[in-house]
Amino acid sequence: MELEKFSGTVSAVLTPSANFEEGVGMTVDFHLKNGVNGFFVLGTNGEGVRIGPEKRKRVAEVFTNYVGSKGLVIVHTGAADLDTVRDLTKHASRVGADAVAVIFPFYYKYDLESLVSFYNEVVQASDLPVLAYSNPSTQGYRVPGRTVEALLEKVPGLRGIKDSSNDPELLLSLSRRFSSHFIASGGDELILYSLTVGIRRQVSAIASVYPDLVSELRRAFVSGDMEKALTLQSKVNNVKSILTEAGPYHAAFKHASKLRGVDLGGPYPPSRSLTPEEAESLTRKLLSIEKT
Amino acid sequence: MELEKFSGTVSAVLTPSANFEEGVGMTVDFHLKNGVNGFFVLGTNGEGVRIGPEKRKRVAEVFTNYVGSKGLVIVHTGAADLDTVRDLTKHASRVGADAVAVIFPFYYKYDLESLVSFYNEVVQASDLPVLAYSNPSTQGYRVPGRTVEALLEKVPGLRGIKDSSNDPELLLSLSRRFSSHFIASGGDELILYSLTVGIRRQVSAIASVYPDLVSELRRAFVSGDMEKALTLQSKVNNVKSILTEAGPYHAAFKHASKLRGVDLGGPYPPSRSLTPEEAESLTRKLLSIEKT
Amino acid sequence: MELEKFSGTVSAVLTPSANFEEGVGMTVDFHLKNGVNGFFVLGTNGEGVRIGPEKRKRVAEVFTNYVGSKGLVIVHTGAADLDTVRDLTKHASRVGADAVAVIFPFYYKYDLESLVSFYNEVVQASDLPVLAYSNPSTQGYRVPGRTVEALLEKVPGLRGIKDSSNDPELLLSLSRRFSSHFIASGGDELILYSLTVGIRRQVSAIASVYPDLVSELRRAFVSGDMEKALTLQSKVNNVKSILTEAGPYHAAFKHASKLRGVDLGGPYPPSRSLTPEEAESLTRKLLSIEKT
């Protein structure tokens, strides 16, 4: 699907660790059936950075093939070194993804000029549209809003950004100043806010387990039912709190996915799984909230 | 050189980006001539994580070969994913390094149980002694001192740790509780402190440019000349302040190395180089402090 | 004015440091003329905590008297010690304020049980409605959203909260779960968001200098002109960025107030004033943005 034409929820989809091809098929079908046809593959929610490069390539390929023309596939190809980013990016192009997203280079911290040179290199190595991706909590540093905007101005090849910095001011500014770019918000707590300020794509971690909930929230907003939209955003927030407090993040998300009938295995190493007590407590809380 | 037998300064050596073999030879000779025969290769100071895996392997190999039996070579083989860590670790073993060090897995944050499983995997994949390495400012999370100690207890295969968390309490405790491990301090501001509390190995970034200064500091301490040791530790602190405020970190260190006659090229991408103004200002400050 | 009946913009009004009575009159009149009749007196924006207790009392009295029945006056009576909080609170009651707000006790950090005991003491000492006030950047610690909500539940005498933690999730939750309380948002970047989620009172620092701008933003939202509301929220954000980057915070706000014809003197000691260069640069930027 052509990147710029896409509007809607993009699921930050989980990566199966067992029964690989089958898992991808299951989760993609589950999304499509529940109103979500955008896929952000191998991002922070998808454990991309802790999956070895060769396996990452297979994941990218299987997702891209399975989704085909049924949706949008953005493959996250970020890494701590530029060689790996280029390698993964070229591979994503070969297997037919619709775009790549590349997180701000991590481990070290970079200033604007270094970021400009980084994304120029990525753009030159890519046959696909390239998006920047900012996530302070994993990349390890907060890039000021005006640096983000200067980056988009100074690297004309960059087609947009997924911003997970949870900065309402930046989201509003991006929406207004970069209307011809692909701007996507990344924080589940700001889905409704980002819709309100005119952002047309919401990358959502919660959608990876509850695509129905997030697409319903979007529909409520689009149809003008603000009261319902607020109720659903509250529910998204509650589910997010429960999941992030349940134990290791991806262990909790994958447990929740299994509860919904989509068994994707456990988290990739070295993340531990939930203990039986954590799993039981999480199950109870999720079942209780689903009734609300 | 056998890991446990080594005592002394370990330089967190810079990685040449141009004139590769020649650069390694120059910097190793410069160290040996100035009293430092321990080499921490491809660590945070050596830009390891932002150098692509294939180039990292070459760097590890050239350093290992060049140093040979003239010193200790610890190769940093940490990465965000376990497959890459295993691959780099096995390679370091094949080329004959004395040990590997592996930073706490980054990008995501891990608890004790996950860290235990991570280092067990690394130890099993390694023919060499494995050291943990903690550096909160780059790995993105602070691991409490008691978690560090529990890790050393729960992974018997771990032979020690390089701790760069600048936590005086932890250094003292490691020194006393893990005296049969290879414990190395990592902060230049704490060289004298770590000597005082009985730590026998100091990994030093400043030593990568000023091996003479750091080895002189060590000699002053060993010979009981505390007043001189304090003066030299002050000088180390001043040089560190100047370098870290001069512009991008590695650009500054490599500029300083060139000033000392060891031209290793500029920083690896995507780090930018110093501007001419930054370079001139840094030159002036370093020359002025060298006279003190 | 009765607290619960008030709906609208509450200005986090600046405190005159020279020409005292005259200054209060000028700024109150300026607000009333520009559509704002809610006054949050001696809060963070009003320098309350760095004004000595006796002078704080005079400020509270003069504001209360001057506003009279023309608007709502909430006096901030928070301090680091409970005796001072009680003293200031009783005084605010005597001089006829409509409510007091008390920031989470600062300098030390407190858990839920300690906060409950603190606010119970304040409520018992007060004849006026008492609001909690949370501002992590000045109180020095972030109180989790669920602790804030538990506090409101456990201290029935608390009539509401001004929340400046810039936490969209908490604002939504407060709005929905505490609809009979006086809930006010405190971040200028979230004025439109808080209106969207149903919060009826917005305490605004920008309104202390640009009451016309903030009341126009509110009117646009209420009248359903979302496009205009977004434009005005963007302008609020831009003005806020300019002011917070111009030099010492209160020096910049008071300079801006003077530019608008309301000379309230400089900041209270020990804050320094703007340098001539800072003042000139700020003047230029503010004049330029006012034309947009």
Added chain:
Amino acid sequence: MELEKFSGTVSAVLTPSANFEEGVGMTVDFHLKNGVNGFFVLGTNGEGVRIGPEKRKRVAEVFTNYVGSKGLVIVHTGAADLDTVRDLTKHASRVGADAVAVIFPFYYKYDLESLVSFYNEVVQASDLPVLAYSNPSTQGYRVPGRTVEALLEKVPGLRGIKDSSNDPELLLSLSRRFSSHFIASGGDELILYSLTVGIRRQVSAIASVYPDLVSELRRAFVSGDMEKALTLQSKVNNVKSILTEAGPYHAAFKHASKLRGVDLGGPYPPSRSLTPEEAESLTRKLLSIEKT
């Protein structure tokens, strides 16, 4: 006692909340008997900032009178506003303290020029020697080491500083560059380090409960028994860890004081006391470590 003549341990003494005069006498006698005759009164450990100004004055007076010529009394007179600082400072002078210490003004954050004006005001209001006091964890902002040093240079009336920023580099620099000032370290983990770098006064929170332990550590260092000094510093660190993890900080310290026979009551409001479970667990841990 004359400030500059004092060398040794300064206890960051706890403030009795019950049986007031008696409590002061008990704790002072306990210190004197155990080798500590320096008293830092009403500091962070002494709950000064959360005790109302009138009660603070009484505390200052009773301590000053009781210690008399038997030791050094530094009264902490810091507050968020300058009027209160001046008032408390003048009072400390009237009752005969040896010096005052004033923490960097808190709630708001200040730059160098504002700090210079602040301390100039305090010095002018004081008949006593004035010390600055830096404690980032309570004042809410970290002041860079070079700003601290510039402050001492630009305010000639400042006689020294108590630095609790746990910055080994700054302590070394202060010790060497300001040898005619009264420089005191403030972190219990750095007692031995600060002695090593030539700092002659150590303000210690642990000394408020274990004066014997801290004075023994000092004696071991002075007599050249480094092995014993390291053992005692380790013990100080362990006690500190136990106390800071036991529950509300001051509740834990006061419980420990009571265990040692010096009952000073509970913490000042709004801090809660230990729960019975917390108290029992703390008792057990402290008794166990005292045997080591």
